Amino acid sequence: MRISKSKFVAGVQCLKRLYFEVHQPELAAGSTEAAEAVMEQGQQVGLEAQKAFPGGVLVTADHEHLGDAIRATRELLGNSQVLAIFEATFEYGGVLVRADILERRSRSKYRLVEVKSSTAPKPHYAFDIGIQKHVLSGAGIHLEGTRLMHLNRNYVFDGQKYDLSRLFVAAEIPKEHAVSDAEISNRLDDQFRILGQPSPPDVKPGRQCTDPVECEFYNHCNPGLPSDHVSLLPGIRTEKVDDLLASGVMSIHQIPDAFPLSTTQGRAVEAMKSGKPWISAELAGELSTLRYPICFMDFETIFPALPRFAGMRPYDHIPFQWSVHRQERAEAPVKRYDYLAENASDPRAPFLESLCQAVQGAGSIVVYNEVFESARLDELVQWLPEYRPQITRIKSAMWDLLPVIRRNVYHPAFGGSYSLKAVLPALVPGMGFKDLAVAEGIQAGIAWGRLIDPATNAEQKAQLKQELLVYCAQDTLGLARIIEALRKLPRAPAR
Ligand code: SF4
Numbered sequence: 001m002r003i004s005k006s007k008f009v010a011g012v013q014c015l016k017r018l019y020f021e022v023h024q025p026e027l028a029a030g031s032t033e034a035a036e037a038v039m040e041q042g043q044q045v046g047l048e049a050q051k052a053f054p055g056g057v058l059v060t061a062d063h064e065h066l067g068d069a070i071r072a073t074r075e076l077l078g079n080s081q082v083l084a085i086f087e088a089t090f091e092y093g094g095v096l097v098r099a100d101i102l103e104r105r106s107r108s109k110y111r112l113v114e115v116k117s118s119t120a121p122k123p124h125y126a127f128d129i130g131i132q133k134h135v136l137s138g139a140g141i142h143l144e145g146t147r148l149m150h151l152n153r154n155y156v157f158d159g160q161k162y163d164l165s166r167l168f169v170a171a172e173i174p175k176e177h178a179v180s181d182a183e184i185s186n187r188l189d190d191q192f193r194i195l196g197q198p199s200p201p202d203v204k205p206g207r208q209c210t211d212p213v214e215c216e217f218y219n220h221c222n223p224g225l226p227s228d229h230v231s232l233l234p235g236i237r238t239e240k241v242d243d244l245l246a247s248g249v250m251s252i253h254q255i256p257d258a259f260p261l262s263t264t265q266g267r268a269v270e271a272m273k274s275g276k277p278w279i280s281a282e283l284a285g286e287l288s289t290l291r292y293p294i295c296f297m298d299f300e301t302i303f304p305a306l307p308r309f310a311g312m313r314p315y316d317h318i319p320f321q322w323s324v325h326r327q328e329r330a331e332a333p334v335k336r337y338d339y340l341a342e343n344a345s346d347p348r349a350p351f352l353e354s355l356c357q358a359v360q361g362a363g364s365i366v367v368y369n370e371v372f373e374s375a376r377l378d379e380l381v382q383w384l385p386e387y388r389p390q391i392t393r394i395k396s397a398m399w400d401l402l403p404v405i406r407r408n409v410y411h412p413a414f415g416g417s418y419s420l421k422a423v424l425p426a427l428v429p430g431m432g433f434k435d436l437a438v439a440e441g442i443q444a445g446i447a448w449g450r451l452i453d454p455a456t457n458a459e460q461k462a463q464l465k466q467e468l469l470v471y472c473a474q475d476t477l478g479l480a481r482i483i484e485a486l487r488k489l490p491r492a493p494a495r
Contacts, residue, residue, distance in 0.1 A: 015190065046117075051167060088102040110142065110144060113146070176319070202289060228251045273412065283489065297366065321340045339358075409486070
């Protein structure tokens with residue numbers, strides 16, 4: 001039996017995950033568009049990293065022709081003109097690895113470079129590198145050292161050409177993350193032993209299901225929970241859930257009055273037990289601070305690993321769309337305004353210019369989770385300082401609905417979540433996101449990537465544009481409808 005580097009790393013996360021990957025891969029959730037987008041982004045970063053090693057040669061044989069890849073690697077090792085090998089492929093002890101970059105340091109010594117699209121080293125990368133060192137050493141490669149090459153969050157793109165010496169940081173794995181070869185060998189022994197068993201190991205779901213990455217068997221091991229499950233209390237910690245389950249309490253309805261819960265969790269229990277929303281006596285007072293004209297505002301962004309425009313750093317947000325619903329006075333209809341960048345040119349200035357016009361003169365600008373919109377406006381003012389006065393006015397008028405709901409409302413249908421996706425259908429029955437073609441921010445980013453792709457035909461572009469406009473408008477019309485619904489809730493007695 002042979003395993004790959006990625007399977008070894010999956011086995012470090014969870015031996016059951018490794019077992020499923022090898023013996024029952026059909027149990028995995030299908031790859032999502034978001035996962036594919038992350039993978040594609042990782043490939044782009046990898047290609048950029050290769051440019052930092054001129055004279056390097058790529059082993060082109062793919063995963064279906066690994067024998068060819070191993071042979072090609074051997075040939076390139078024997079050619080001293082080749083200064084680096086990309087996707088160098090080796091096998092040793094039943095483990096197959098493809099090294100991102102194997103840099104020739106002298107006639108017979110090499111440096112292994114692992115490329116990551118993150119902006120900092122993470123502890124689990126040590127296993128990526130450790131297994132490669134193990135295999136390369138076993139295959140007779142004399143390694144002079146290893147490097148982890150990741151993106152530099154402080155690098156600022158000049159808009160012309162990447163300065164690769166600053167775009168990336170290359171350093172040894174931090175000492176506190178390092179794993180010994182003895183540990184790698186022990187882990188391999190465990191993994192091959194488990195793989196030889198007739199059934200998967202008995203591993204209970206836990207933190208390892210999402211840390212360091214979400215396991216593709218998550219849904220298999222963690223089937224859907226009933227809507228009153230104790231783990232669906234807002235912000236409840238794993239230890240408390242474990243305490244409740246250990247004492248036989250699975251349903252929120254069974255939680256004893258004396259069980260220690262936070263104020264918010266207590267309200268959620270009260271709402272679940274009564275079957276009615278919990279509403280604070282202070283809600284009406286908080287809503288009365290809204291000032292007309294009221295604008296309801298939402299932004300959509302992407303945050304690419306590789307910066308696209310001048311002044312941007314890796315993972316800076318590119319704002320490509322906004323939606324505003326505007327109500328001039330009480331009882332007046334809400335009017336919709338929007339902006340969507342439709343090509344690949346820099347959208348920041350037109351985004352901001354059009355936004356400033358749409359919200360001009362607003363008394364309150366309602367957003368859901370101010371931190372996000374506020375951070376985007378702070379970035380925009382750095383890039384476009386001439387808009388500082390308008391941005392300052394927008395920020396001073398912002399009115400965040402999320403903390404108002406957190407402080408004042410809990411609906412049994414929130415299911416432990418205060419996200420707009422949970423709150424909107426609970427407070428405004430019949431209005432939600434699940435029937436939309438684009439139903440969440442990550443999908444919006446992917447759809448926008450297709451919209452601005454020159455390879456997308458006109459008919460597809462029209463469809464994508466429509467889906468994006470509908471999605472973003474649903475967010476802001478949803479905010480307006482939530483405020484309406486909150487105003488109609490029965491006033492709670494003062495406590
Ligand atoms: S979902 Fe959790 S328990 Fe199941 S295989 Fe994955 S990591 Fe292991």
